[in-house]
Every structure is written in structure tokens, then in C-alpha cells.
Amino acid sequence: MGTHTDSPEPTDPKGTWPRPATPVTPAGRDGLDAILAHPGRTVVALDFDGTLAPIVPDPEQARAHPEAVPALAALAPKIASVAVITGRPAGVAVQHGGFSGVDGLEHLVVLGHYGAERWDAVTGTVTAPPPHPGVAAVRAELPGVLDQASAGEGTWIEEKGRAVAVHTRRAADPQAAFEALRGPLTALAARHGLVVEPGRMVLELRPPGVDKGVALREYVREIGAEAVLYAGDDLGDLPAFTAVEELRAEGMPGFLVCSGSNEVTALAERADVVVDGPAGVVRLLGGLATAIGSPTT
Secondary structure, eight states, X not given: OOXXXXXXXXXXXXXXXXXXXXOSSHHHHHHHHHHHHOGGGEEEEEOSBTTTBOOOSSGGGOOOOTXXXXXXXXXXXXXXXXXXXXXXXXXXXXXXXXXXXXXXXTTEEEEEGGGTEEEETTTTEEEOOOOOHHHHHXXXXXXHHHHHHXXXXXXXXXXXXXXXXXXXXXXXXXXXXXXXXXXXXXXXXXXXXXXXXXXXXXXXXXXXXXXXXXXXXXXXXXHTOSEEEEEEOSGGGHHHHHHHHHHHHTTOOEEEEEEOOSSOOTTTTTOSEEESHHHHHHHHHHHHHHHHOSOOO
């Protein structure tokens, strides 16, 4: 089980970061050692909300931690690739993250909608297949389902293009609203060939067979990576944690990082290290950049 580390606010993205946090598991230590020994063969993959960006009541107001982009720009030229894997549309994550046109992030990719969309910094374009037809059907029925569920004021719908999410964080009793909606939304999703993914006071209805684990495995295979780091904070990141554990079983070193919160503990129980939210993630990324040293070919 991971334990929390001291993670003060990052202060210097220009080369004087401390060393990365030490993993508390043998597998994590092996993963970190492999990353430091062979950075040019490493993929660093990260969730966005709650990992690179603090959780806020309105997801449209979420922005990357102020030092996230400098830390990523310091690290990215020294490794094989950085991938941001998110449930958000890829273009939205790029905008909210401030990833476009940044020196050092030329090889960043954003895998949006759990990998269904992809933005490449090299081209600055988003590629994606047609959306699942069930999303439009769910979108049309969702207001009526919310009314019938009587979840209370404060629940609201987030339009995500290839998915749709219902948030309860603003409700008078967020957890009670979350539980009241879980059954009706699961039934609605099933009628239209979708699944429900629970998160931190949010229930997302999206196509099946698409998750961060699938996206991560496919990208690691594409890059030909020989080591991987994944950092996440929420239940939607569990498939990526599972993917790293499976890659370890196949012989690839991996390092699992939990961006800690008091809302989700499932990741902390499986992580090699737990850091204090996005500030701790930024500190760790900067520490990696410092520990690796000069760019690797």
C-alpha cells in the first residue's frame, strides 16, 4: 500500500527540483530505477482532472496546476513520450491544460475520451472515429430521468461530446444524490448500449470497451516503450493501474502514482507512491526531470 509523501508546493521549474518521491513498493522502486536508467524508452502517462489540474466545482473552470506545463516541458524532451489520458474531449484538455505551442512539448499526445480521440502536439490536430449513436439517445432522455429520480437541486449535466456526465458535487447532499442516480443512469445507459463510469461525485455515461487501460496499453505498444509511469486520482484511472500491473507481469517495469485525495482511496491502496494532489504530481515530474539530467536520444 502506498503512503503519503511530503509534497510542498513546487517552486522552481527551471532545473532545481528535488529528486522524485521514493516508491514504497519493490515493484515501484524497480519501475523508477528503469525510468531513470532508460528514460528514452519511457512513457509518462497522466490523467488530467485531479492529477494535473485541481478538482473544482465547475469542470469548465478547471485548469492545469500553474507549474504543470513547465514541469512537463522540462521532462518531455528527456523521455520517449508524455501522454495525457483523460475522459474529456482531447481539444478541451489541450485548452484547459495550456499544452499547445509549448517548447519542449513537441511530442506530447492527449488521448481524449479515454483514447477515442487523439491530439498530437506535432500536428496540432485532433483525430477521432464517429461517435457512438447511444450518446445522442441518452442525451435526449437524460433530463427526464433526472427529474424522475428526484436527486435534488444542484445536480447538473456536463456535455462531453462522445459521452455525457452527471455531477452531484453542487447538490445539498452530494453523496446521497450520487447514490440516488446510480441505478436510473445505469438503466438508461444499458438501454442505449452505453456503460456508467462512477467518479468523484460524477457518473459518466459512455461507450463500452473504451477506458484508460486500453488507451495506455495501445499507446505503450505504439511507442515501443520499455518502462511506463502512470499517475491518476479517480476510479476511472483504475483500468490504467491494472494495465501497468499487467505490463509488469509481462516484464515491463512500471511506476504507479496516486494523486491523493480524501474522496477516493482505491488508487492509493494500489499505488507505489501517493503524492498530495496536483502539486505533488508536479513536484514528482520536476524531480524526474532533474534526476534524469540531460536529454536522452
